[in-house]
Amino acid sequence: MTPSEKLHAHHEKLIGTIRNLADRAAADPAESSLLVPYCSEYLVAHAEAEEVTLYKVDEDIEFVKNMIHEHREIKHSLELISNAYEKGETPVIPSMVRNFMALLEKHFREEEETLMPRLSRTISQENLETLIVEAHQIEAEKKKADLWNLFEFDHKRIDICVDRLRRSVGEMESARKLYSVSRARLLKHIELEETVLFAAFGEHAEAGQMGPVQVMIAEHREITSLIGASSDSVDEKALPSLVDTLIGKLAVHNKKEELILYPLINRSMPRGEREKVFKVCFGGFASV
Numbered sequence: 523m524t525p526s527e528k529l530h531a532h533h534e535k536l537i538g539t540i541r542n543l544a545d546r547a548a549a550d551p552a553e554s555s556l557l558v559p560y561c562s563e564y565l566v567a568h569a570e571a572e573e574v575t576l577y578k579v580d581e582d583i584e585f586v587k588n589m590i591h592e593h594r595e596i597k598h599s600l601e602l603i604s605n606a607y608e609k610g611e612t613p614v615i616p617s618m619v620r621n622f623m624a625l626l627e628k629h630f631r632e633e634e635e636t637l638m639p640r641l642s643r644t645i646s647q648e649n650l651e652t653l654i655v656e657a658h659q660i661e662a663e664k665k666k667a668d669l670w671n672l673f674e675f676d677h678k679r680i681d682i683c684v685d686r687l688r689r690s691v692g693e694m695e696s697a698r699k700l701y702s703v704s705r706a707r708l709l710k711h712i713e714l715e716e717t718v719l720f721a722a723f724g725e726h727a728e729a730g731q732m733g734p735v736q737v738m739i740a741e742h743r744e745i746t747s748l749i750g751a752s753s754d755s756v757d758e759k760a761l762p763s764l765v766d767t768l769i770g771k772l773a774v775h776n777k778k779e780e781l782i783l784y785p786l787i788n789r790s791m792p793r794g795e796r797e798k799v800f801k802v803c804f805g806g807f808a809s810v
């Protein structure tokens with residue numbers, strides 16, 4: 523593969539997942555919760571790595587300035603989506619996501635169609651090859667592997683789902699569907715916490731740090747016993763109070779994880795380990 527083909531392949535890999543997440547977010551704004559942590563993890567590191575490698579050797583200063591400006595714009599556009607999501611302003615999200623995608627696709631095109639052909643003319647293939655390798659290394663080092671961010675966004679995604687469920691009570695058909703989706707996402711979240719996140723943390727935790735984990739696991743059992751029944755067997759009359767109890771329990775449980783456990787995990791686990799956990803858990807969340 524030539525250096526240009528390598529960059530193209532790398533862009534395709536990034537944008538393939540992002541496009542998929544953006545489509546989901548456009549169809550249902552609640553899904554943008556997965557777009558934000560994915561892009562913060564993979565896209566931001568990619569941009570930062572390019573700025574100190576490929577962009578540095580380009581002779582067209584104005585072009586480089588503009589490309590760096592586009593990085594800022596893309597990052598800003600992602601922040602707008604994240605803020606709208608946090609404020610619950612979901613109706614504006616689809617157009618924000620479209621704008622974000624347009625910026626990103628344009629930017630990648632400029633790198634592949636303008637930057638790389640020019641670099642191929644001005645520096646040797648060998649040097650360009652070295653730069654691409656260096657860019658990949660820097661990108662890997664810049665990844666934050668922020669598990670706190672990832673898990674917190676999944677909490678929000680589940681919250682929206684449960685909130686819709688609460689509002690649909692009385693309309694059994696849609697309530698059943700929403701119950702089924704909320705239940706699947708919540709069970710997946712708990713499963714990944716216990717079998718992947720907490721398990722990996724356990725390998726690095728110091729004495730006493732597993733105490734909060736044990737408390738979280740005990741609370742998981744309370745939550746899973748609440749949503750033990752599948753959507754077909756859930757009782758219409760019992761649903762409103764079940765949902766209210768669930769919302770109450772989740773609010774307390776999630777706060778504890780977000781304020782204490784996730785920051786502790788981010789601090790205590792080595793980045794390489796967190797990266798592995800991020801990959802597995804992101805895949806798991808996206809599957810339900």
Ligand SMILES: [Fe+2]
Binds near residue numbers: 593633
């Ligand atoms: Fe870029």
Ligand SMILES: [Fe+2]
Binds near residue numbers: 533568572630633
């Ligand atoms: Fe790029």
Ligand SMILES: [Fe+2]
Binds near residue numbers: 712779
């Ligand atoms: Fe949990």
Ligand SMILES: [Fe+2]
Binds near residue numbers: 673677715776779
């Ligand atoms: Fe959680």
